Amino acid sequence: MARKDLFKGTLEAMLSPEQGIARPPQGKGILHNSALGAVEAGLAHNQNRTQVVDLDPSEIEDSEHADRLPYDDADLTGLVESIRAHGQQIPILVYRKNSGGYRVIYGRRRLAALRKIGGKVRALISHTMGDDDRIIAQGIENAVRKDLSFIEKALFAHRLRQSGVKDATIRAALNIDVNVEKATQISTMKMVVNEIGEEIILAIGAAPDVGRTRWRAAAKLFQERFTAADRPRVAAQVLAFREKQDAIQFTVVNHPDQDFDQSNRSDARFEHFLASLRASNDVQKPELAGGDAQEISVGDQIIGITKASRATVTLTVRAKDDPSFHRWVSENVDRLLRQAHDEWAASPENETLTE
Structure with missing residues (x-):
């Protein structure tokens, strides 16, 4: 059964534009004994507690768990024209x-388009869904409509995890690695976001035609040739390329792909990023690449020697340089390492490196 068909029952329960109310899902649960099945059952049980209303866009806040990367105006052009011609x-x-107003669970692109058009937004108001149910419903809706790209899913999962959402809920919301022993797709997503970093990903954008394999290759190249400290500089380079794109009007005449439109620019930014990584041997950090030893001195006195590689970091304190300091370090090395780890854990840099 195709993945989109798996979610048909639940979405039919939540979306009933003809009747304006929720209808109970048809057929069996989406995934028995899972959070998705709980959502489906809950919607069926509480069908009369979901209503359709017309809301002012200013009353609606975006989801606290953004699943789509920011999009250019060009990305919304088709949707805006469709709504203008046929309505929502x-x-x-x-x-x-609880504090008043509303928050979108799904439909962020429709909301953005209607904000541009003006007028009211047709919305279903859910009164019964819990936090996990809302997250899963958000993922379900994307599964049956415009699919999230790989990197959008990866960043969505990353942000959910940072917010304390359980892995099982994330996997159910994205319909990946469900009922399997090894969560390989989630693992790859985690690696890609951790290595490349959110700043660079946001600069590139959704890249809808770029899948897991190429993002993983880019992450491995970045891991080999750069560190977290390089991310702002690399992101700035991608943004500079993006500005050049904004100055170019792509047409069928100057682009060989007949299906190319402005929304494909993020794919081009990924290609630029990947090409830059492949050409970046000359900027590879010597201490990370070759593991060269570096002396640490206080004044004219050598107090230690460090050697760093991608796999290990070694600190050597020699008795011949300073016997007293060597003895003190050997007696306090456990405490010093724990203190260094605590300092690292509390640093802002750690927020981009760990989850």
């Missing part, structure tokens, strides 16, 4: 915040 055919799903 499918409601968005929102819930009422």
Whole structure:
């Protein structure tokens, strides 16, 4: 069964533009004994507690768990034109915040398009969905409509994990690595985001035609040739390329792909990023690449020697340089290493390197 068909029952339960109310899902649960099945059952049980209303866009906040990367105006052009011509055919799903107003569960592109057009937003208001249910519903909706790209899914999973969402909920929301022993896809997503970093990913964009294999290759190249400290510089280079793109009007005449449109620019940015990585041997960090030893001195006195590679970092304190310091370090090395680890754990840099 195709992946999109798996979610048909639940989305039919949540989206009923003809009747304006939720209908119970048809057929068996999406994934029995899973969080997805709980969402489906909950929607069926509470069908009369979901209503369709017209809301002012200013009343609706974006989801706290962004699943799509920021898009250019060109990415919304087709949707804006469609809504102008035919109206909003499918409601968005929102819930009422305790502090007042609403927050979108899914339908962020439709909401953005309607903000550009003006007027009211047709919305389903859910009164019963819990936090996990909302996250899963957000993932389900993307599975049956415009699929998220690989990197959008990876960044969505990363942000959910940082927010404390359980791995099982993330996997169910994205419909990946469900009921398998090894979560290989989630593992790859985690590696890609950890290595490349959110700053560079946001500069590149959704890259809808770039899949897991090429993102993984880019992450491995970045791991080999750069460190986290290089991310702002690399992101700035991607953004500079993006500015050049903005100055170019792509047409069928100057692009060989007949299906090319402005929304494909993020794919071109990824290609630029990958090509830059492949050509970056000359900027590889010597201490990381070759593991060259470096002396650490206080004044004219050598106090230690470090050697770093991608696999290990070695610190050597020699008795011949300073016997007293050598003895003190040997007696306190456990405490010093724990202190260094605590300092690292509390540093801002750690936020981009760990989850």
